[in-house]
Amino acid sequence: MDHLDAMRVFVRVVERCSFTRTAEDLGLPRSTVTEAVKMLEARLDVPLLLRSTRHVRPTPDGExxxxxCRSILNDIEVAEASFSGRSPQGVVRASVHGTLARFFLLPHLPDFLARHPGLSVELRESDRLVSVIEEGFDCALRVGVPRECDLMMRRVTTLPEVTLVSPAYLARHGVPTHPDRLLADGHRMIGFWCSAVNGPMPLEFLCDGERRTVxxxxxxxVSSAESYTAAAHAGLGIIQIPRYHAAAALAVGTLVELLPEFPLPAVPVTLLYPRSRHxxxxxxxxxxxxxxxxRA
Incomplete structure (x- = not known):
């Protein structure tokens, strides 16, 4: 293994915090991954990783x-692409919300791969806030206001949201007239767990132009968008989701809109990716x- 390949392996170990996961990602024997790191440590004469039975993390020198290494490898990829005239090559690893992927991305993916035959795409679906760098992603497609200050951000769009319940829920609890009456009138929400606040997200409304949380x-x-919607169908409470995700249920009446005169603020969709010169x-x-x- 040459020096550049060893650097690629080392960067992946740092991102994945695991020799085993790195070997699986790169299609290499675990022993080859271990030897690549040892070769770099011998060359630099410093320990790059702290190893334990359960975890691998970089030393300060390793970080x-x-x-x-990331800067060098990225510059090499950019330089080679500018001279080769070839279409981009390699694997793109992206973290996405599953509903966004299924509704917006997957229908257009065959055309994208046909136009870029040298690329393959690895979509990891997750509703949690992944660590883009530590988990080895090239980018992440997120819904909501990004909190990461160490990543580049690219605004993609905003999505209108809607407050929903099932007809059975309304039959039991009645139709509320104002967000301020929800708690007093005994209404319930289905909690959607958010790691950023370490708890369920509150409901949000716009009342007289001001954002209000309830x-x-x-x-x-729950922590899954699919379970969140399914729980609303089961009549367990109020939910708030992007309107595109509710379109089919609204059309057939299995979910109904609640308090439409108090809409939610549109939610941003953002691409996050590591900082780099190129x-x-x-x-x-x-x-x-x-x-x-x-835009399609």
Missing amino acids: RYARH SLPTALT LAPRVQVFMDWVQGCF
Whole structure:
């Protein structure tokens, strides 16, 4: 294994915090991954990783070296692409919300792959806030206001949201007339767990142009968008989701809109990616394509 390949392996170990996961990602024997790191440590004469039976993390020298490696490898990819005239090559690893992927991205993916035959795409679905760098993603497509200050951000679109309940829920609890009456009139919400606040997200409304939050009792809290919607169909409480995700249910009446005169603020959709002087061509074309999917 040459020096550049060893650097690629080392960066992946730092991102994945695991020799085993790195070997699986790169399709290499675990012993090859271990030897690549040992070769770099011998070359630099410093320990790059702290190893335990359950965890691998970089030393301070390892963190500094990994930053230099990322910059070097990215510059090489950009330079080679500018001279080769070839279409981008390699794997794009992206974290996405599953509902966004299924509704906006997957229908357009065959055309994207046909136009870029040298690329393959690895979509990891998650409703949690992944760590883009530590978990080895090239980018993440997020719904909501990003909180990461160490990543670059690219606004993709905003999505209108809607407050929903099932007809059965309304039959039991009645139709509220104002967000301020929800708690007093005994209404319940389905909690959607948010790691950023370490608890269920409150409901949000616009009242006289001002954003207002309302927290209600919850009999159920979930961390999956699909379970969140399914719980509303089961009549367990009030939910708030992007309107596109509710279109089919609204059309057939299995969910109904609540308090439409007090709409939610539109929710931003953002691409997050690591800071770099240059963006690798494979990541650039993928993010351009993602943005186009929301315009289609």
